[in-house]
Amino acid sequence: MAHQRKLGRTADQRKALLRNQVTNLIWYGRIETTEAKAKEVRRIADRLITLAIKECDNTIATTKETHNDKGQLMTIDVVNDAPSKLHARRMMMAYLYDLKEQKQADESKSEYKERTKDNKHPVVEKLFREIGPKYKARNAEKQCAGGYTRIYKLGPRRGDAAEMVILELI
Secondary structure (H helix, E strand, C coil): CCCCCCCCCCCCHHHHHHHHHHHHHHHHHHHEHHHHHHHHHHHHHHHHHHHHHHHCCEEEEEEEEEEECCCCCCEEEEEEEEEEHHHHHHHHHHHHCCCCCCCCCCCCHHHHHHHHCCCHHHHHHHHHHHHHHHHHHHHHHHHCCCCCCEEEEECCCCCCCCCCEEECCC
């Protein structure tokens, strides 16, 4: 039987809250929340990061022959996800919310569209391209798995005296 904190919410509210906080933790690297929520978010985030570490380098390189507009035969090198990486990507996409990248201050609308047109799910891409390789190297040095987050206690919140913490990726 899975033990989980109820957080004073119904199941659908709790699931949405945790999905939102895990997504923001991965995207921004740190969030401020209550201690009970942080401990639940930590469990889920560690599982997703472990999945990203296992599958970040799992790709298959193939060559594809095709004809161009003039009818000439061309050979194209194609790099695709292995089936296990594709499954991991789909599991992450099913859980994490889709955040849109922010437009830079000095960026025009057309530049922003050009920069973000291929990035369908930037949070999942960040897990596979940045976070997975970073923690894979860290695990190789330390010879341990897990423990990708850190909790700093801030003290009680004014109003209801809930213990506030900062949860961040190490």
